[in-house]
Amino acid sequence: MPDNYEDESFNEQRAVVPRLCPYLDTINRQFLDFDFEKLCSVSLSRINVYACLVCGKYFQGRGNNTHAYTHSVAEYHHVFLNLHSLKFYCLPDNYEIIDSSLDDIKYVLNPTFDKHQIALLDSNDKLSRAIDGSMYSPGIIGMNNIKANDYCNVILQALSHVTPLRDYFLRESNYSKVKRPPGDSSYQLIQRFGELMRKLWNPRNFKVHVSPHEMLQAVVLWSKKKFQFTEQGDPVDFLSWFLNALHLALNGTKKKDSSIIYKTFLGQMRIYTRKIPPLELEESQRSELLNTVEYGETVTESPFLYLTCDLPPPPLFKDQHAENIIPQVNLYTLLNKFNAISEKEYKTYKENFMKRFEIRELPPFLILYIKRFTKNTFFVEKNPTIVNFPVKNVDFGDILTPEVKAMHPHTNYELVANIVHDGEPSHGTYKVHILHKATGQWYEMQDLHVTQILPQMITLTEAYIQIYELKKDDIKPTNGKT
Secondary structure (H helix, E strand, C coil): CHHHHHHHHHHHHHHHCCCCCCCHHHCCHHHCCCCCCCCCCCCCCCCCEEEECCCCCEEECCCCCCHHHHHHHHHCCCEEEECCCCCEEECCCCEEECCHHHHHHHHHHCCCCCHHHHHHCCCCCCCEECCCCCEEECCECEECCCCCCHHHHHHHHHHCCCHHHHHHHHCHHHCCCCCCCCCCCCHHHHHHHHHHHHHHCCCCCCCCEECCHHHHHHHHHHCCCCCCCCCCCCHHHHHHHHHHHHHHHCCCCCCCCCCHHHHHHCEEEEEEEEEECCCCCCHHHHHHHHCCCCCCCEEEEEEECCEEEECCCCCCCCCCCCCCCCCEEEHHHHHHHHECCCCEEEECCCCEEEEEEEEEECCCEEEEEEECEEECCCCEEECCCEEECCCCCEEHHHHCCHHHHCCCCCCEEEEEEEEEEECCCCCCEEEEEEEECCCCEEEEEECCEEEEECHHHHCCCCEEEEEEEECCCCCCCECCEC
């Protein structure tokens, strides 16, 4: 009886103490890529998936006759990682490996950030080194274009540099308690966006690029295939849908502080609308109609996540040198649309309206959409007008009414991200200019290509979407809240 007791205690001891694995030197970190969907490469199952750390492929199970077990015997690949529990196993012997030298692999699969690390992100200018020896700044890394998803990439890159949004999604505990109704998959959208954000800002990446494969799968699923990564789309449509989808997935309501999306981007405007009497009527009849209630001015309050700026039409004729003049316009000229004085005509198929817009409340981060594309019956036309805008100290106070300006102690904004369209309307490409706050350096990102760019060159591009950050000189943002 005592002998059996000793055997039992010895077995318990063996279970606790980790066994050293002789195959750790076979791990090939160059082949490890955790950006793709976590499913078995043979059975396509998502249940109980293990990554082979020698060749990087995913297999299901670890018991006898499972795909991972068969792979380990056939290929002599012995070290596997459970993608869900983050535990390492040696197959076919089937014992757990506990070794601190594998922590870097665990961190690449699931990067984590504490509050102190997040607070230092905008001041830390230290470069990180990838496995192949190339240097990169966390947050400034390329994103893989799977086929035609550059319109999604530029939006995801731009949003990853919106400080409150980034700080919120870098800590999983901020949104892990969000409860959704049974059968609702929208939480996946938040989860995938958080994972992508952490991979972009990971200081210990193995590669200097990230593939947004899982994020885009969630987008295709949740947008009911409206946005695909196999065909080009419009970044503005994607931005508008994505911000609203994230807001709803975070259980957001119409209240301004109901989600991090509304806290960051939501502004308020007042729209004054009046109906125009038909032109074919006589002057006396028109003046009579103008006195009726139907033709009086109506006022509506409207929230906004971004402002649409209309470009002046490009010149129809060439100049004397037989070349098209590239027209230019000042950003402040475009913003005059929102000064509560300028009126703009809007036509429907039977009625015409005049509208003017008054901004009532400016958000901490302001998104401008410069409308470059117009669709007519036959094709899409692109307006090549260049917008002249300052990169720093853009004062939006100039377009506010004195009453509203008195409520805004700070109205100076600085550019954070600038999305550009290059080429023809039908088959052009999108790229984004990003400010790296720690170094003050601007970068141009087009899919996997990341290059430094001078701020003077940014203003010469055909800007399409811009994100501005409110500068509060005396109040600095803390813990992701402005």
